[in-house]
Amino acid sequence: MATKTLLLLGTRKGAFLLESDAERRDWTVRGPFCEMWPINHVLGDAETGTIWAAGGNEWFGPAIWKSSDLGRSWSHSSRGLAYPEGSTPVKSAWSLAVGHGRVYAGVEPAGVFASADGGESFAEVKGLSEHPSRPYWMPGGGGLILHHVLLHPDDPERYWVAISSAGVFETRDGGISFTPRNRGVRCDYMPEDQRYPETGQCVHSIVMAAGRPDRLYQQNHCGMYRSDDGGENWVSIEQGLPSSFGFPAAAHPSDPDRVFLIPLNGDIAGRFMPDARAAVWRSADAGRTWADGRTGLPQEGAYFNVLRQAMATDRHDRPGLYFGTNSGSLYASLDEGASWSRIAENLPVIASVETMVIAA
Amino acid sequence: MTEDGPPIGERGGERGGEPAGGTGTAPPALVRLSPLLVTLFPGAAALVAIDGAGTVADLVAALDARHPGMAARICDERPAIRRHMNVFVDGARASLATPIRPGADIFILTAISGG
Numbered sequence: 001m002a003t004k005t006l007l008l009l010g011t012r013k014g015a016f017l018l019e020s021d022a023e024r025r026d027w028t029v030r031g032p033f034c035e036m037w038p039i040n041h042v043l044g045d046a047e048t049g050t051i052w053a054a055g056g057n058e059w060f061g062p063a064i065w066k067s068s069d070l071g072r073s074w075s076h077s078s079r080g081l082a083y084p085e086g087s088t089p090v091k092s093a094w095s096l097a098v099g100h101g102r103v104y105a106g107v108e109p110a111g112v113f114a115s116a117d118g119g120e121s122f123a124e125v126k127g128l129s130e131h132p133s134r135p136y137w138m139p140g141g142g143g144l145i146l147h148h149v150l151l152h153p154d155d156p157e158r159y160w161v162a163i164s165s166a167g168v169f170e171t172r173d174g175g176i177s178f179t180p181r182n183r184g185v186r187c188d189y190m191p192e193d194q195r196y197p198e199t200g201q202c203v204h205s206i207v208m209a210a211g212r213p214d215r216l217y218q219q220n221h222c223g224m225y226r227s228d229d230g231g232e233n234w235v236s237i238e239q240g241l242p243s244s245f246g247f248p249a250a251a252h253p254s255d256p257d258r259v260f261l262i263p264l265n266g267d268i269a270g271r272f273m274p275d276a277r278a279a280v281w282r283s284a285d286a287g288r289t290w291a292d293g294r295t296g297l298p299q300e301g302a303y304f305n306v307l308r309q310a311m312a313t314d315r316h317d318r319p320g321l322y323f324g325t326n327s328g329s330l331y332a333s334l335d336e337g338a339s340w341s342r343i344a345e346n347l348p349v350i351a352s353v354e355t356m357v358i359a360a
Numbered sequence: 361m362t363e364d365g366p367p368i369g370e371r372g373g374e375r376g377g378e379p380a381g382g383t384g385t386a387p388p389a390l391v392r393l394s395p396l397l398v399t400l401f402p403g404a405a406a407l408v409a410i411d412g413a414g415t416v417a418d419l420v421a422a423l424d425a426r427h428p429g430m431a432a433r434i435c436d437e438r439p440a441i442r443r444h445m446n447v448f449v450d451g452a453r454a455s456l457a458t459p460i461r462p463g464a465d466i467f468i469l470t471a472i473s474g475g
């Protein structure tokens with residue numbers, strides 16, 4: 001069956017869609033969509049072709065945008081996407097997850113909302129908002145943002161959220177209660193005897209290993225980690241990488257031992273590519289050893305970064321790997337990160353990259 | 361007479377003409393919406409007549425009834441007019457509690473601070 005490959009970009013100036021065939025050599029770019037609102041995450045459901053975009057506008061507040069015709073037309077809703085009266089207002093929507101008949105939206109200030117009607121209306125997941133640690137959550141440099149919602153593929157009651165900088169939390173009862181999942185994750189910005197608190201970690205990205213839901217990978221402000229027990233315990237996998245700081249992570253779509261990271265030069269060193277030379281680092285043994293892929297990436301003057309949600313893989317048998325930069329370039333690899341080609345440039349700041357493969 | 365232009369009946373182009381709505385006996389409030397706000401709601405008019413709104417909060421509720429979701433674009437959950445939105449009633453910057461007289465002249469604008 002012929003397929004169409006879509007890349008879904010959230011940018012500072014709206015959503016963009018890139019389209020190619022299964023070969024993924026030539027791409028067309030469409031956008032900006034969503035009235036040029038800042039869009040933090042765009043996600044598609046390959047079964048229905050529906051696309052959602054999460055964002056927020058300084059004038060008009062947060063919204064979840066939706067397109068049922070591959071971006072040709074869009075609607076927007078923020079019905080229910082609000083905290084109780086008197087609260088600090090929801091500023092923007094930051095992350096999306098779709099599964100088990102629900103659409104989830106993570107927002108700033110950190111919270112998660114769930115929709116049972118395809119993203120037309122939302123309800124606050126109060127189990128997270130009312131977590132006892134909530135009064136102590138501190139914003140990271142990007143704000144107090146809930147930037148990842150990770151659904152368990154089989155258990156509709158179970159999911160993880162990642163908050164900068166409160167850490168990872170898991171629910172196993174559909175959002176009634178949440179448990180911090182930060183054991184083993186460092187806070188280098190705390191006094192030496194307080195570097196492993198229960199909450200307060202600055203997680204930047206969490207992803208799930210293919211076919212192995214209890215294995216999670218995490219890129220943190222302070223290190224890279226793997227968990228083999230659903231986040232209950234994390235072990236450092238940063239040895240062999242050029243720094244302990246980065247933003248995105250991507251899991252291989254079929255091999256649970258393969259993971260991709262883009263370390264930057266450090267949180268107090270400028271937060272750009274190490275030595276201004278761009279590389280994606282890949283592991284084939286669950287983070288025990290690492291190799292860098294540089295061919296086709298700029299090897300001098302690379303003062304860009306790649307943000308939390310801005311790397312993704314597609315679902316082809318020969319998977320594609322993609323990342324977007326804060327300088328508006330989009331790179332693709334068809335050999336698991338060894339070599340790269342730039343498939344778009346001069347876009348706005350890219351906040352997120354997702355993929356969707358559908359019938360042509 | 362507004363501070364930045366001629367009376368509404370003398371306006372031309374998309375900002376002039378007959379306002380949408382308004383069927384009561386007292387003169388309706390005449391509401392001009394930011395072009396960006398109009399763009400977000402297909403079918404919305406740039407000039408709207410609203411009957412019977414006692415306050416800005418009532419006015420926003422009436423706009424929301426006509427264009428579901430519009431209230432959330434203008435107000436947040438404090439509740440208050442959004443930080444980077446401005447509502448002017450008869451030339452003065454208003455809050456949700458600001459009273460509206462029959463025939464009031466109202467602008468709902470995007471603030472420069474949000475741009």
